[in-house]
Amino acid sequence: MSSDYREKNKIHFGLRYALNGLKIAILSERNIVIHFIAATIVLIAGVLYSISVIEWAILFLTIGAVISMEMMNTALERALDYLEPEHRPQIGVAKDISAGAVLVTAIVAIIIACLIFAPKILS
Numbered sequence: 001m002s003s004d005y006r007e008k009n010k011i012h013f014g015l016r017y018a019l020n021g022l023k024i025a026i027l028s029e030r031n032i033v034i035h036f037i038a039a040t041i042v043l044i045a046g047v048l049y050s051i052s053v054i055e056w057a058i059l060f061l062t063i064g065a066v067i068s069m070e071m072m073n074t075a076l077e078r079a080l081d082y083l084e085p086e087h088r089p090q091i092g093v094a095k096d097i098s099a100g101a102v103l104v105t106a107i108v109a110i111i112i113a114c115l116i117f118a119p120k121i122l123s
């Protein structure tokens, strides 16, 4: 087997695992579905209000940040639940900090959406 083929195979399987992770997250995490619904609404608003290229770029960056942060939070929760099924204050703190990171990105996303859409809605 050539190393070129092996490299392509690695990329193929890496992508399959990543898509599988995305599928699991969407099917099992209500919050991720909510983020996708919110993202769809924002994207429809973007079309309706004919936002600029730079505004599209900022929106996509923000949506990507929120959804990936929620997925990282879910991955951490799952790993911690497996590693420590008992109730432990340290585990609680780690999960709270991770949930806090999701909250920060969500708040920033709301602020960005207001900055982009509020002037267009008001004018």
Ligand SMILES: Nc1ncnc2c1ncn2[C@@H]1O[C@H](COP(=O)(O)OP(=O)(O)OP(=O)(O)O)[C@@H](O)[C@H]1O
Binding pocket: 031, 073, 077, 084, 085, 086, 087, 088, 089, 090, 091, 092, 093, 095, 096, 099
């Ligand atoms: N093993 C544990 N030890 C101590 N506290 C915990 C533990 N598991 C969960 N907690 C506390 O409960 C909170 C919720 O944790 P949980 O894993 O149930 O997340 P969740 O409510 O399912 O979050 P999400 O809605 O994002 O899926 C944590 O932020 C933490 O404060």
